[in-house]
Amino acid sequence: MMADVAKLAGVSHQTVSRVLNGAPHVRPGTRDRVLAAIRELDYRPNSAARALVTRRSQTLGVVSFESTLYGPASMLDGIERAARSAGYFVSVASLRSLDARSVQEAVDRLRDQGVEGVVVVAPQTSAVSAVAKVSSSVPVVAVGSGARSSIPTVTVDNRSGAEAATRQLLDLGHRTVHHLAGPSGWLESQDRQEGWRRTLEAAGARVPAVAVGDWSARSGYEAGQRIAGLADVSAVFCANDHMALGLLRALHESGRPVPGDISVVGFDDIPEAAYFIPPLTTVRQDFGELGRRALELLVAELGGTDHPITRVQIAPEMVLRRSAGPAHRA
Amino acid sequence: MMADVAKLAGVSHQTVSRVLNGAPHVRPGTRDRVLAAIRELDYRPNSAARALVTRRSQTLGVVSFESTLYGPASMLDGIERAARSAGYFVSVASLRSLDARSVQEAVDRLRDQGVEGVVVVAPQTSAVSAVAKVSSSVPVVAVGSGARSSIPTVTVDNRSGAEAATRQLLDLGHRTVHHLAGPSGWLESQDRQEGWRRTLEAAGARVPAVAVGDWSARSGYEAGQRIAGLADVSAVFCANDHMALGLLRALHESGRPVPGDISVVGFDDIPEAAYFIPPLTTVRQDFGELGRRALELLVAELGGTDHPITRVQIAPEMVLRRSAGPAHRA
DNA sequence: CCCCGGATTGTGAGCGCTAACAGGCGGGGC
């Protein structure tokens, strides 16, 4: 195919290749003739042939779990955009489950396809450790997980976000803050819970037992029904906004007004959070940025002298809305 | 690389290839030796080389817009899973905007990468028509759009979903039903609006002016503030759940209880809808299934005798919850 | 006027794999 262009332009195939790759030392006139021939024939270079000889597929892989949720979906979006502007294609592989085998399988699949690097958007402890083992032949970075692993990681500072949320509630006069945590296998859950606990301890506040959900509104609702039955609750920090939504409804149904009786703070700041009843005070996490940074990291690792293990942390930001108010019996 | 395996197994590279591709006429003993050598060397076939000679990349492309929303994200997920089980990889390209040029660009990009087919998850009128023009060299199918275009399409039956929602409200005794529509460029918006209008007309009910939103909770909230000011509103059908959420809050703030004073019905049944205040009656649309079917269609088109233009429609399903109740002044 | 070095272009050799076509082996039919 490239030969056709060469013939039409009256040059060798190599010159066509040079024009395509922007090599130096091509006379402007020649370049123009080649370009014209390319346009004339609507020629498109064959990426497989190029990949075969250069050993570079121009493709990066993304492993993701629960990619229908807002967070993962946004990260994927951020990754794709960043990849495009860095000149890469993006191939995705969803995980069925989060066990090590499944992660292994997805990464292998991607590798077989020839990806040059992989971003893992699977913030569960088991997944991350599984990935760490796989990193053999291609660079891997993890995103969104507060990883304590041996691979480069981009994450929001969950601990400080949780601290900010808890302190906010304490500052409003609440004696203590309850916590509705995410599932235990997730690094996010652990870090947020730790941030919450520390803040309470630092303030000398009582540390109540934590409720555990699975990130879903349903689980927040169920936990909320239990929490609504407790007399001494005046503030709850939820590990994410979806659970906060469920909690809000349970509280509403149990006749415990928010923030009049109980204050609630979430985490993530999904676009809908501002429209909950009442609008949710929460901790914003910029998922798109997270994805972008992860990709930058991966590209840097691909291109460059191998850096030491890198760990990027992005600061979250508190968003104050009406769901958190002053303590009622201060 | 394949040569190494061949040498170790004491066969020719072609025999290795045969084993890899499950070709017939390979003696079991030979096959085992090859397999052992493959395992021993941890050999992985080079996909670029294979793609070069077979002219098949095993890769399908997905063009998507607003992929951070629940619907598109779920479709992408469905597509990926279906693609994997059909033996394909999936490469994604997000659109920055929905104009024809942008779509063209994304499809070209994918084509340059060598995808064998493309699924477009961009349900806007302009996008679909743009895609129809591009379909030149690779098969393309659209998903999620109520396409009236020349390309194969998988979509939910938006019209009948809207009809069901509207009739439900009418059956509850409401004299008429207001409509909060999606943005005008979207096929979904148009079909849902049409279903709503028809049902009203068929029932001899007055057809109120429609409010228009942009799918976001914010736009639903703003429209809701206006609607709350209208005295004669007793039922509202929203074109999606996010807008319904915003509407619910506006109504709540304006002291118009749902469903006591006004009934609300949404569309999509996002996982959170059951936890709105009050739980949202809505029309469920199975996005994952949509994605799966789209992929099946694409694969069929790739593999087979070219079918005529196909159009798959999936029936949506009403989900009754508390946000819609009997008319108060029947 | 000839030689040299940089600019410009062409030639040959694969990248790792599959497709197409041999070739070699053994058993059944005559």
Place this chain on the structure above:
DNA sequence: GCCCCGCCTGTTAGCGCTCACAATCCGGGG
């Protein structure tokens, strides 16, 4: 006992591109 025909395996060509290495052309210095 010989031939034909299935099995099984090997050999030879590329797929379309880039890389390494010439080859050619040009102007200025000696």
